[in-house]
Amino acid sequence: MAVQTDSKAQAxxxxxxxxxxxxxxxxxxxxxxxxxxxxxxLIIWTLITIYPFWYMIVVSAKSQAQIFTFPPPMSLxxxxxxxxxxxxxxxxxxxxxxxxxxxxxxxxxxxxxLSIFFCSxxxxxxxxxxxxxxxxxxxxMIFTLMIPQLIGIIPYFLLMKAFGWLNTARAIYIPGIANxxxxxxxxxxxxxxxxxxxxxxxxxxxxxxFSIFWKIVFPLITPVIGSFGIMTFLGSxxxxxxxxxIMRSRETYTIPVALNSLRGxxxxxxxxxxxxxxxxxxxxxxxxILMSKLIISKMTEGALKG
Amino acid sequence: xxTKVTSEGINWGTFRRKATPYVFVAPFFISFLIFSTxxxxxxxxxxxxxxxxxxxxxxxxxxxxxxNYVNVLKDPLFWQSFVNTxxxxxxxxxxxHFLGLFFAFILNQGFVKLKEFFKGVLFLPYITSSxxxxxxxxxxxGNPYGLLNYALASLEKLGIAGPGTLIxxxxxxxxxxxxxxxxxxxxxxxxWTGWNAxxxxxxxxxxPDNLYEAARxxxxxxxxxxxxxxxxxxxxxxxxxxxxxxxxxxxxxxxxMVIVGGVGAMPTVxxxxxTLAIYLYANAFSWARFGIAAxxxxxxxxxxxxxxxxxxxxxxxxx
Numbered sequence: 001m002a003v004q005t006d007s008k009a010q011a012x013x014x015x016x017x018x019x020x021x022x023x024x025x026x027x028x029x030x031x032x033x034x035x036x037x038x039x040x041x042l043i044i045w046t047l048i049t050i051y052p053f054w055y056m057i058v059v060s061a062k063s064q065a066q067i068f069t070f071p072p073p074m075s076l077x078x079x080x081x082x083x084x085x086x087x088x089x090x091x092x093x094x095x096x097x098x099x100x101x102x103x104x105x106x107x108x109x110x111x112x113x114l115s116i117f118f119c120s121x122x123x124x125x126x127x128x129x130x131x132x133x134x135x136x137x138x139x140x141m142i143f144t145l146m147i148p149q150l151i152g153i154i155p156y157f158l159l160m161k162a163f164g165w166l167n168t169a170r171a172i173y174i175p176g177i178a179n180x181x182x183x184x185x186x187x188x189x190x191x192x193x194x195x196x197x198x199x200x201x202x203x204x205x206x207x208x209x210f211s212i213f214w215k216i217v218f219p220l221i222t223p224v225i226g227s228f229g230i231m232t233f234l235g236s237x238x239x240x241x242x243x244x245x246i247m248r249s250r251e252t253y254t255i256p257v258a259l260n261s262l263r264g265x266x267x268x269x270x271x272x273x274x275x276x277x278x279x280x281x282x283x284x285x286x287x288x289i290l291m292s293k294l295i296i297s298k299m300t301e302g303a304l305k306g
Numbered sequence: 307x308x309t310k311v312t313s314e315g316i317n318w319g320t321f322r323r324k325a326t327p328y329v330f331v332a333p334f335f336i337s338f339l340i341f342s343t344x345x346x347x348x349x350x351x352x353x354x355x356x357x358x359x360x361x362x363x364x365x366x367x368x369x370x371x372x373x374n375y376v377n378v379l380k381d382p383l384f385w386q387s388f389v390n391t392x393x394x395x396x397x398x399x400x401x402x403h404f405l406g407l408f409f410a411f412i413l414n415q416g417f418v419k420l421k422e423f424f425k426g427v428l429f430l431p432y433i434t435s436s437x438x439x440x441x442x443x444x445x446x447x448g449n450p451y452g453l454l455n456y457a458l459a460s461l462e463k464l465g466i467a468g469p470g471t472l473i474x475x476x477x478x479x480x481x482x483x484x485x486x487x488x489x490x491x492x493x494x495x496x497x498w499t500g501w502n503a504x505x506x507x508x509x510x511x512x513x514p515d516n517l518y519e520a521a522r523x524x525x526x527x528x529x530x531x532x533x534x535x536x537x538x539x540x541x542x543x544x545x546x547x548x549x550x551x552x553x554x555x556x557x558x559x560x561x562x563m564v565i566v567g568g569v570g571a572m573p574t575v576x577x578x579x580x581t582l583a584i585y586l587y588a589n590a591f592s593w594a595r596f597g598i599a600a601x602x603x604x605x606x607x608x609x610x611x612x613x614x615x616x617x618x619x620x621x622x623x624x625x
Contacts, residue, residue, distance in 0.1 A: 035417075038412050038415060038418060039418070041408065041409065041412065042409065042412060042413075042418075042424050045405075045409065045427070045428070045499075045500075046424070046427045048496065049427050049428070049430055049431060049496070049500065050427070050430075052439050052442040052443070052446075052496070055442055055445065055446065055453075056438075056442050059442075059445055067445070067451070068448075068451045069451060070450070070451055070456065070459075071456050072448070072451050072452060072453050072456050074453070118333045118334070119334075121330050121333065122330060122331045122333060122334045124330060125326075125327040125328075125329075125330030125331040126327075126331060128327075129326065129327035129330075131324065131327045131328065134327070137331065137335070141334065141338070144338060144342055146611075146614075147342065147346065147607070148553060148556075148557055148606070148607060148610055149557065150557045150559075150583055150586065150603055150606055150607075151345075151346060151349060151603045151604070151606070151607050152341075152342065152345035152346060152349060152603075153586070153587075153590075153603070154345075154349060154352065154586075154590050154596055154599050154600055154603065155344065155345030155346075155348040155349045155352065155600075156341070156345050157590070157591075158348070158359075158596075159340075159341070159344065159345065159348075174337075174341075175337065175340075175341035176337075176341075177333070177337060178333040178334040178336075178337045178338075179334075179337075180334070180338075183331075183334055209322065209323065209326040210326075213330070234432070234433055237435070238434070238435035238436070238437075240435065240436065240437055240559070240560045240563070241559055241560070241583075241587075245587075245591070255435075256435050256437040256438070256560075259437055259438065259441060260437050260441075260563065260564055260567070263441070263444070263564075263567070268444075270441075270444075270445050273441055274441070274442070274445075277438045277441055277442070280438065281434055281438050284433050284434070285430070285433065285434075288426075288429075288430065288433050289426070292422070292425070292426035292429065292430075293422055293425075293426075295429070296425055296426070296429050296504060300504055300505065300507075300508040
């Protein structure tokens with residue numbers, strides 16, 4: 001709310017200013033130029049952003065011969081559906097695409113659901129209780145935020161090998177289910193939004209500790225769960241290094257690993273690769289287009305707090 | 307009798323209440339011990355051993371002290387990776403943050419319309435993976451049939467490009483081989499500029515308007531407003547965003563793998579695309595030199611710490 005009124009006030013100030021400058025200079029061309037200079041970079045960046053998505057579709061509907069010609073393909077032909085189907089068949093002959101897609105979906109969903117549960121539980125524990133060793137435990141947790149993923153990648157691989165978890169989905173989603181970032185985010189949100197009196201009142205009414213969390217607090221923190229869930233899902237969906245290290249057979253690959261494995265050095269079947277890319281990228285893009293306002297406001301909230 | 311039972315009941319209740327928070331935060335500490343603490347200590351132990359992973363690690367036979375560190379620091383390929391990583395970090399970070407700030411300023415102008423649309427566009431790359439978009443970039447960089455080479459050939463026809471002109475390049479160019487750093491950096495710039503813009507925009511929105519008003523009443527020009535008000539107040543945001551860039555760039559792995567990498571899990575990355583993260587990965591998973599790889603991971607860690615401290619010095623003023 002405050003932000004909205006602020007930007008309105010600013011708009012008023014700025015419009016007053018432009019009016020003033022117009023009066024002073026009476027040069028509408030200069031004002032037009034100013035607006036052009038502001039919009040032009042945004043429009044150019046919009047084109048740069050969207051172009052790879054468009055080009056993905058174009059290449060996915062071209063035969064090898066159509067891709068490797070001069071001038072290169074720039075728009076769809078009338079036979080696009082036939083070519084797309086051909087490329088799709090070629091893709092299925094190279095990798096178990098739907099199995100790979102399912103692996104990605106399964107890992108992303110498991111990791112999202114489990115980390116929502118364990119991180120909100122941990123965040124609630126830090127936010128609503130006072131216990132011996134709380135501050136030191138919290139400091140340790142914050143410190144772990146600074147340790148880069150790369151440092152642990154080799155022991156992580158060896159550990160998973162020792163557990164017999166290579167080629168399994170749980171090797172990817174279990175290690176991160178109670179992560180420091182999520183617990184920190186949840187703690188901040190719960191502290192700011194849930195009054196401790198609410199918890200005490202529930203306790204007086206005889207509610208158990210876990211059911212206070214699960215039945216009363218959890219439903220009240222859905223906003224932060226939404227943003228954290230989106231972040232976790234995207235992080236898992238786009239994770240490349242983890243599955244690359246753990247998943248050692250074609251059937252267990254996730255989408256990024258599977259698509260990258262299609263790149264040889266010569267005669268890469270880009271048509272087939274782009275079919276896989278289109279099918280795996282566009283559902284997310286659609287969801288994003290439908291919910292972009294919500295997603296962006298949630299994500300910036302998280303970043304501002306972090 | 308009666309009182310004793312109640313007091314016991316109370317004790318049980320208090321015990322439960324005291325134990326509850328530990329139970330609630332336990333999943334983090336258990337997973338932290340297994341999946342973070344252990345790997346970190348183990349990677350340190352590993353870095354002091356020479357081990358190819360074929361037999362169980364023998365801490366007496368395999369112990370080599372700090373030799374792995376010395377060998378890494380003597381390896382020209384390590385330094386090549388280091389230079390590549392730093393160079394790509396610089397050519398990625400600078401345009402990314404300048405453009406990000408620039409777009410944030412434009413969006414923050416009250417009269418700019420379609421704000422939500424442009425914000426959506428800026429944020430869109432964040433939801434895609436480097437791999438998916440990197441594969442598209444590969445097609446665009448194609449030699450000789452990529453769109454970029456076509457664009458260059460067209461410019462040559464117009465006399466804008468070619469030897470002795472403004473753009474001294476002759477098509478077709480093997481972009482990935484000739485301009486490896488830029489080819490890889492472009493992908494990161496494409497993916498992260500918008501994210502930075504959104505972060506900076508949020509920061510700009512949080513600056514109260516009365517500060518600007520006061521400055522205008524005092525007769526400050528735009529440069530003074532920018533350097534005396536906006537930039538100092540945006541400092542925490544800039545610190546946050548640049549720190550994230552540094553941490554991400556030092557660990558850069560996906561982008562060079564997809565742009566110049568080889569088949570499957572074996573990086574056959576040409577040396578100009580070799581980053582520290584790929585060097586580490588190749589040591590462990592292609593060359594079975596786990597001890598050396600562990601040493602590399604510690605060196606990378608200290609590079610990140612060092613750069614973060616410098617970054618903090620630059621962007622966080624004490625006053």
